[in-house]
Amino acid sequence: MWGVRAVPADQALVRRLNTMMVFEEVRRAGPIARAEIAGRTGLNRSTVSSIVNALLEEGLLVETQREAPTIGRPGILVDLNPHGGCIVGIEIGVDFLSAVLSDFAGGILWRRRDPSDPQVHQNIVIQRAEELVDQALAVGREHGLRPLGIGLGVPGLVNFRQGRLLFAPNLRWRDVPFRLLWTQRFGLPMIVENEANAGALGEYYYGAARGVENFIFLSAGVGLGGGIIIHGELFRGSGGYAGEIGHMRIQPEGDLCGCGRRGCWETLVGPRAIIRRVRALLEDARPSLIRELVQDNLDALTMETIVEAARRGDEVALEALRHVGYWLGVGMANLVNAFNTELFVLGGALNLAGDFLCPVIESVVREEALAPALEVFAIKRSAHGTDACVMGLVALVINHTVEQLAGL
Numbered sequence: 127m128w129g130v131r132a133v134p135a136d137q138a139l140v141r142r143l144n145t146m147m148v149f150e151e152v153r154r155a156g157p158i159a160r161a162e163i164a165g166r167t168g169l170n171r172s173t174v175s176s177i178v179n180a181l182l183e184e185g186l187l188v189e190t191q192r193e194a195p196t197i198g199r200p201g202i203l204v205d206l207n208p209h210g211g212c213i214v215g216i217e218i219g220v221d222f223l224s225a226v227l228s229d230f231a232g233g234i235l236w237r238r239r240d241p242s243d244p245q246v247h248q249n250i251v252i253q254r255a256e257e258l259v260d261q262a263l264a265v266g267r268e269h270g271l272r273p274l275g276i277g278l279g280v281p282g283l284v285n286f287r288q289g290r291l292l293f294a295p296n297l298r299w300r301d302v303p304f305r306l307l308w309t310q311r312f313g314l315p316m317i318v319e320n321e322a323n324a325g326a327l328g329e330y331y332y333g334a335a336r337g338v339e340n341f342i343f344l345s346a347g348v349g350l351g352g353g354i355i356i357h358g359e360l361f362r363g364s365g366g367y368a369g370e371i372g373h374m375r376i377q378p379e380g381d382l383c384g385c386g387r388r389g390c391w392e393t394l395v396g397p398r399a400i401i402r403r404v405r406a407l408l409e410d411a412r413p414s415l416i417r418e419l420v421q422d423n424l425d426a427l428t429m430e431t432i433v434e435a436a437r438r439g440d441e442v443a444l445e446a447l448r449h450v451g452y453w454l455g456v457g458m459a460n461l462v463n464a465f466n467t468e469l470f471v472l473g474g475a476l477n478l479a480g481d482f483l484c485p486v487i488e489s490v491v492r493e494e495a496l497a498p499a500l501e502v503f504a505i506k507r508s509a510h511g512t513d514a515c516v517m518g519l520v521a522l523v524i525n526h527t528v529e530q531l532a533g534l
């Protein structure tokens with residue numbers, strides 16, 4: 127009995143892994159010939175052909191002609207089929223909702239971003255998010271594309287397997303079974319992921335970290351999240367909650383954090399910390415053009431205003447950004463020592479201030495991290511900015527689609 131059961135299970139697993147390898151190669155290097163896929167993956171040609179044929183049959187890949195076929199090089203190439211289906215990526219942020227509809231090749235067909243108030247009741251925010259999904263799916267129907275699934279990003283701890291949000295500190299939401307709710311509502315496959323994890327995958331598949339196997343994505347919205355990629359895979363940890371680097375305690379006697387403890391990294395380096403720092407400097411009666419930019423209403427202070435002032439050489443803005451850059455560098459040096467990270471990608475609001483933060487961070491990390499860990503080390507700004515998370519969600523749904531197909 128054991129033998130009979132074990133063999134097909136192993137075969138299914140091998141088939142699934144091989145399918146993902148082939149698909150990954152097409153996504154990375156397409157349009158590409160079957161023989162080239164075989165060469166790059168080490169799989170034999172008949173395996174590659176059978177997988178490619180299955181993906182062609184499902185309409186997920188498409189054949190194209192090499193522009194100038196040469197002797198010995200087959201003229202037929204395969205690539206992702208944009209018409210293979212559409213995917214909804216939606217992020218519920220602390221103070222915004224953001225959604226995209228993507229085709230199967232990651233091309234954006236529709237996007238929308240709305241502000242949202244963290245004080246508003248959770249049911250109303252979820253209802254607005256559902257309305258955005260409805261709108262996205264309607265656009266998909268207009269394009270004649272079959273919907274493949276929905277990816278949802280949330281600012282908190284997630285049980286990935288169950289598709290459940292466990293705790294979102296800055297929203298004060300606990301235990302929302304999104305997959306259960308939304309598969310009933312929409313009848314589609316559904317993935318729920320932490321927003322920073324999804325952002326890391328967005329940069330890995332479509333952005334600033336393509337081809338980088340070890341990196342950390344820092345996502346700064348109201349809070350600060352991290353997505354850790356190790357050997358090309360998202361590192362989830364034993365329970366799936368890894369990456370909460372914003373809650374590393376850097377100053378145990380410091381400011382109160384959304385998680386209820388004091389002195390977490392995000393209280394020192396998140397956009398809120400930058401805004402608080404600028405306010406403090408302005409209340410000290412320091413001259414600054416920021417007052418003019420917000421027309422003396424300090425409640426209207428945003429990261430955009432501060433970056434704008436910094437660009438015009440405003441000393442208060444520059445000082446606040448240097449201060450935050452220093453603390454970012456301290457935390458990142460710790461992470462470099464722990465993970466030997468070769469790249470940090472700055473996402474969310476930090477991305478906006480990247481020009482001012484990166485040089486400070488770089489010099490602090492070079493001073494604070496252990497020298498051997500620094501041999502390869504770089505900081506980049508996110509290629510997708512505020513879309514990194516939704517792009518990662520699109521990639522997750524695409525992976526899920528291909529994996530399901532391989533398991534049949």
Ligand SMILES: [Zn+2]
Binds near residue numbers: 373383384385390
């Ligand atoms: Zn915290």
